[in-house]
Each structure stands twice: as C-alpha cells, then as structure tokens.
C-alpha cells in the first residue's frame with residue numbers, strides 16, 4: 033500500500049504513520065517528494081491495515097500498489113531515481129557511461145584503459161576481478177589483486193569503479209574497493225547476494241538474467257531496495273532466444289517499458305547484448321535514442337589479446353567514435369552525456 037500524506041503533513045504525523053505501519057507488521061519506506069511525502073507499506077497483506085492507516089492524522093489516502101514489486105514501482109515514486117558514484121551520474125536526464133575491459137588483466141592494461149575511458153568523456157570504469165565464467169577452466173579473474181588495480185586506476189582518473197561480486201561472502205571485500213557493485217546476469221536471482229549487496233550501502237548495477245522476465249527482474253531489484261538501499265540501476269544485457277547470429281538478443285524496448293514501470297535508471301550493455309564488436313556502437317547509439325540512462329561497454333587496448341570477451345570489445349579508437357555518435361544523438365533527444 034501507499035500512504036499518501038496531505039501536502040504540508042507534519043513530521044510528527046509522518047512518524048506516527050511509520051509507527052502504525054510497523055505495528056501492523058509491515059515495513060515502511062518513506063519517499064519525500066517535491067509536493068508531498070508518501071510512505072510505502074510493504075509486506076504480507078493484512079486485513080484491516082488500509083482502514084487503520086486511513087484514519088491516521090495527516091493522511092490523504094491509502095492506495096494499493098498493483099505491481100508485484102512495490103518499492104521499485106513508479107506507483108510509489110514518480111520522480112526518477114538518479115544513481116551517483118564519484119563522477120558517475122546515471123539517470124534524471126544524464127546518460128552515465130561505464131567502460132572498460134571485461135576482466136582486469138594487468139596494471140598496464142587497466143591504467144591504459146582508464147585513461148582512454150576518461151579522455152572519451154565516460155565516467156565509470158568497469159573491469160571484472162571476480163569473473164563468472166561458463167567453463168571452470170577459463171580465466172577466473174585476478175580477484176583481490178584486480179580490485180587493488182581498479183582502485184589504483186580510480187586514484188589516477190577519478191572514474192567510478194564498477195565491478196562484479198559473485199557471492200555474499202565476497203561483498204565486504206569488493207565493497208572496500210568498488211564504487212558500484214555489479215550483480216551479474218547469472219546471479220540475478222541469487223537472493224542472499226541481492227540482500228548482501230543491498231546492505232553494503234553501495235550503489236548496485238543489477239544485470240537482467242538471460243532468461244528472466246521483466247517482473248522477475250524488477251522483483252530482484254526489489255530485494256535490494258527492501259534493504260533500504262535506494263541506489264539501484266537496472267541493466268539490460270540481452271536475453272536468450274532462438275536467434276544465434278548474436279550472442280544474446282538485446283531488447284531495447286526494455287528501456288521505455290521499464291521507464292513506464294519503475295523510477296530506477298536503465299543501463300544498456302550492448303557488448304554482452306550482441307557479442308560482436310561491430311554491432312556494439314550501433315546498438316549503443318540506438319540505446320541513447322530510446323533514452324537509456326546509461327551504457328556499459330567493454331573496451332580493450334588490444335581486443336585480440338583480451339583474456340575474456342575480446343570478440344565483443346571495442347578498441348580505444350572505436351570507443352571514442354561511439355561516444356561522439358552517442359553524444360550527437362543524446363543532444364537530439366534532449367539528454368546530457
């Protein structure tokens with residue numbers, strides 16, 4: 033339910049509503065809007081809860097939340113969520129660009145890429161230190177050493193570090209180095225992990241599972257939001273279909289669809305979404321045209337020699353070109369980059 037407070041309701045009245053919600057065995061999430069405050073009451077449905085809250089002082093109305101996800105729903109919060117970390121800003125009319133290698137490989141590699149990313153005007157540096165690989169025999173990441181190198185690249189450039197965390201027990205370590213915790217597609221429904229990244233108090237980039245529906249995706253985000261962490265970005269990275277000309281199928285309709293259903297910013301990953309370097313820039317440009325809030329792109333100084341995902345990684349020059357094209361389209365659709 034959403035408890036809509038009257039315009040000008042006092043803090044005391046809001047506190048009383050929160051207390052009543054908790055007495056009813058529900059959780060409260062306060063959203064302070066420009067005009068009025070709303071308090072979302074989430075949890076198992078309780079008989080009589082609506083009536084109990086309707087009679088509290090300062091309450092204008094109590095309305096049910098129709099979507100299965102609650103705090104993520106646009107019904108609860110009309111104003112768009114903006115996610116910020118270091119110089120990275122995603123949402124609210126600003127397209128945040130995160131770029132970097134699939135995996136952190138060496139000090140030279142990550143520092144070189146970080147300078148390319150910054151020079152091209154992007155604000156976030158990606159790079160996996162803990163890698164979820166399909167085969168156990170593939171490179172698994174430099175682990176803590178990779179995190180240290182990412183932190184060094186941040187110190188040199190001011191870019192926000194975005195890196196994946198694969199297990200709840202790794203969250204503390206990764207959060208010590210990262211500005212944004214990435215939950216990968218394979219872990220979208222790892223509920224203990226979602227709760228752990230929520231509690232880490234860092235912004236989260238949640239990737240859509242390759243076979244997840246939109247409701248499942250939003251309910252996964254709900255797990256993070258339910259910990260009280262409001263800084264969640266949804267990342268469309270492509271889904272599994274019958275099609276095999278691309279690695280995954282990248283549904284760009286996810287952007288306007290999610291914008292209709294949630295206040296959370298939507299980031300597009302054209303690298304995993306296509307799996308082909310030649311398709312990355314066109315899809316990045318298209319993502320900007322449909323008003324994505326952010327992009328996450330794999331780049332490598334020498335894609336042929338990359339330890340993972342080289343075939344979908346852009347060269348520095350191709351990335352600069354992609355950024356220039358995206359900027360032109362962003363301006364045309366009224367967004368900043």
Ligand code: PEP
Pocket residue numbers: 134160164215216217218239269304
């Ligand atoms: C990645 O970002 O390198 C990655 C493994 O992505 P995904 O979880 O979308 O497959």
Ligand code: MN
Pocket residue numbers: 134135304330340341
């Ligand atoms: Mn990758």
